[in-house]
Amino acid sequence: MTLLPPPHRYEYEGSGPAIYVDSFATIRAETDLTGVPADAEKVAVRMIHGTGQTDLVKDLVIHPGLAGAARTALETGAPIFTDAHMVASGVTRARLPRENDVICMLRDERVPGLATAWGTTRSAAAVSLWGDRLEGALVAIGNAPTALFHLLELIADGGPRPAAIVGVPVGFIGAAESKEALASFAADTGINVPFVTVHGRRGGSAMAASAVNALAQEKE
Amino acid sequence: MTLLPPPHRYEYEGSGPAIYVDSFATIRAETDLTGVPADAEKVAVRMIHGTGQTDLVKDLVIHPGLAGAARTALETGAPIFTDAHMVASGVTRARLPRENDVICMLRDERVPGLATAWGTTRSAAAVSLWGDRLEGALVAIGNAPTALFHLLELIADGGPRPAAIVGVPVGFIGAAESKEALASFAADTGINVPFVTVHGRRGGSAMAASAVNALAQEKE
Numbered sequence: 001m002t003l004l005p006p007p008h009r010y011e012y013e014g015s016g017p018a019i020y021v022d023s024f025a026t027i028r029a030e031t032d033l034t035g036v037p038a039d040a041e042k043v044a045v046r047m048i049h050g051t052g053q054t055d056l057v058k059d060l061v062i063h064p065g066l067a068g069a070a071r072t073a074l075e076t077g078a079p080i081f082t083d084a085h086m087v088a089s090g091v092t093r094a095r096l097p098r099e100n101d102v103i104c105m106l107r108d109e110r111v112p113g114l115a116t117a118w119g120t121t122r123s124a125a126a127v128s129l130w131g132d133r134l135e136g137a138l139v140a141i142g143n144a145p146t147a148l149f150h151l152l153e154l155i156a157d158g159g160p161r162p163a164a165i166v167g168v169p170v171g172f173i174g175a176a177e178s179k180e181a182l183a184s185f186a187a188d189t190g191i192n193v194p195f196v197t198v199h200g201r202r203g204g205s206a207m208a209a210s211a212v213n214a215l216a217q218e219k220e
Numbered sequence: 221m222t223l224l225p226p227p228h229r230y231e232y233e234g235s236g237p238a239i240y241v242d243s244f245a246t247i248r249a250e251t252d253l254t255g256v257p258a259d260a261e262k263v264a265v266r267m268i269h270g271t272g273q274t275d276l277v278k279d280l281v282i283h284p285g286l287a288g289a290a291r292t293a294l295e296t297g298a299p300i301f302t303d304a305h306m307v308a309s310g311v312t313r314a315r316l317p318r319e320n321d322v323i324c325m326l327r328d329e330r331v332p333g334l335a336t337a338w339g340t341t342r343s344a345a346a347v348s349l350w351g352d353r354l355e356g357a358l359v360a361i362g363n364a365p366t367a368l369f370h371l372l373e374l375i376a377d378g379g380p381r382p383a384a385i386v387g388v389p390v391g392f393i394g395a396a397e398s399k400e401a402l403a404s405f406a407a408d409t410g411i412n413v414p415f416v417t418v419h420g421r422r423g424g425s426a427m428a429a430s431a432v433n434a435l436a437q438e439k440e
Binding site: 008014117120150154159177205 | 223224225226227228229230232233234235236239242243246247269270271272273305306308309310330334335337338339340341342343344348349365366369370372373374376377379390391392393394395397398401420421422423424425426429
């Protein structure tokens with residue numbers, strides 16, 4: 001196999017680091033970040049980066065304690081629980097301060113049986129398998145509204161409390177409602193868990209991973 | 221560990237299959253799909269599903285040969301090459317007709333050296349490692365504009381031709397330009413490779429995987 005670079009037919013930036021720098025500068029030039037907590041600005045920027053849409057900022061809801069709580073948790077070795085393998089795949093391991101575990105339980109052999117028995121999705125059933133390690137962990141939900149609803153129900157019911165929740169399931173059925181439940185969870189239950197979410201239908205695995213990658217370290 | 225379902229505090233649809241059916245019905249009710257090739261309608265619907273945005277349809281560009289070429293390739297056992305592990309992770313293996321290989325070369329040990337030597341990104345360098353198996357394969361690029369540019373340059377330079385290209389890199393630097401290059405590739409070079417892309421900055425790993433999952437089989 002010949003490994004030759006193709007002749008450049010197109011003009012484009014080929015330096016990975018330069019692309020990141022230019023991308024973040026473009027986002028900052030085009031986005032009004034005044035409503036974002038100062039220590040979570042890079043979280044907003046990276047979430048916008050992952051979607052290609054600066055107007056995401058108007059739908060973002062970031063708890064003022066999010067960045068501090070998530071970073072402290074990761075720096076003390078807390079695991080990251082995700083609802084989807086895509087989210088776990090998007091977490092840049094080199095950014096994690098303590099080689100933190102990144103865990104998705106969706107393929108656990110108990111999941112299909114629990115989902116059937118409980119009349120819920122496999123994504124939601126898998127949340128119950130996070131168990132006591134959920135206490136103090138960082139949660140990132142980017143796919144399933146049912147997983148976010150199930151998590152909030154577990155916490156409200158006296159279960160383990162995560163340090164922070166990235167809650168951005170995407171889609172047309174239940175996604176917006178699950179994110180509203182997250183945004184109003186402290187008011188509804190008196191339980192104050194720092195979070196980031198997005199009003200409406202937008203979200204997704206890439207957005208969830210982007211938020212985690214921003215929370216993992218200060219360096220952009 | 222007690223495995224009890226939490227008491228339902230919220231009203232939500234808990235059936236995975238019902239969520240899919242309702243989601244696709246909502247998308248069809250809200251979206252004008254008249255500009256989409258008939259045999260690629262499910263591709264558009266699934267890409268909208270993955271982003272939560274019905275207005276994606278106005279930016280979609282789908283080659284009339286896309287669905288036929290991609291499905292035939294997969295049914296004859298062609299591999300799927302992706303630029304990012306997240307894309308590979310999002311491909312639902314159960315939907316693939318021939319247990320097709322899903323390949324991302326980004327972590328190959330040759331990649332960092334090639335990227336440095338060629339002054340390009342690791343994502344672009346990894347494309348060259350696809351080698352002769354690229355001939356007749358399905359390509360899915362959801363992350364790196366440089367990977368899409370590099371692929372087009374390889375093809376224009378006489379390299380192996382994939383059966384079809386899902387080309388939806390996301391972002392602020394080069395993404396829109398790389399997708400324009402894909403959309404005008406046949407006109408620019410005389411080489412006609414079926415594709416799907418999206419004008420502008422939107423795209424991403426989830427969108428790329430959604431398109432592949434729709435192309436993998438007729439069943440929605």
